[in-house]
Amino acid sequence: MPPKTRIKTKAVAVNVPQSREMAAIAIANIGALSRQLVRTESLMNDELASIKKGWEEAAEPLRAQIAALNQGVQTWAEANRDTLTQNGKVKTCALTTGEIAWRMRPPSVRITGAEAVLDTLRRLGLKRFIREKEEVNKDAILNEPEAVAHVPGIGISQGEDFVVVPFEAELAEVA
Secondary structure, three states: OOOOOOOOOOOOOOOOOOOHHHHHHHHHHHHHHHHHHHHHHHHHHHHHHHHHHHHHHHHHHHHHHHHHHHHHHHHHHHHOHHHHOOOOOOOEEEEOOEEEEOOOOOOOOOOOOHHHHHHHHHHOOOHHHOOOOOOOOHHHHHHOHHHHOOOOOOOOOOOOOOOOOOOOOOOOOOO
8 A cells, every 4th residue: 555645734824813903013013023124135246246347347348358258259250251161051160269259140120210110111012011919908808898798709808906005205305
């Protein structure tokens, strides 16, 4: 007989308020702890920013050296491209410490003034270059759920969240 599988979960110690006053105190504590958490995160981010700035400053001369060396290698490679690519037969050349390669990027289309371009394509009868996007209008379904209640594939769900919002005041800016 196979051994029984046991699933153990840790017991959660929860302090459940026993009155309205105790719930109010718990909410006040949630607010105080939330503010303390924000302060802690702010201090952490200040330290991280300082550390990152130091390492970025240390890395900048290295980036500059890499860029200069890369530009030099590219200038040399362009001057010797026919030899390196066997007159255009290959796109990659292996050197003793690495390789250099020329790669064509895929073509891309840039549109400036999209409305004007769409109007021009319509006037010229080039509608095959215009995408008509058809999609389900979820907002309309939410406005009339009974009209689509019988349609398979459409489901409307709604959940409920419990939210605790401690009172907090913000400081007014002084001009």
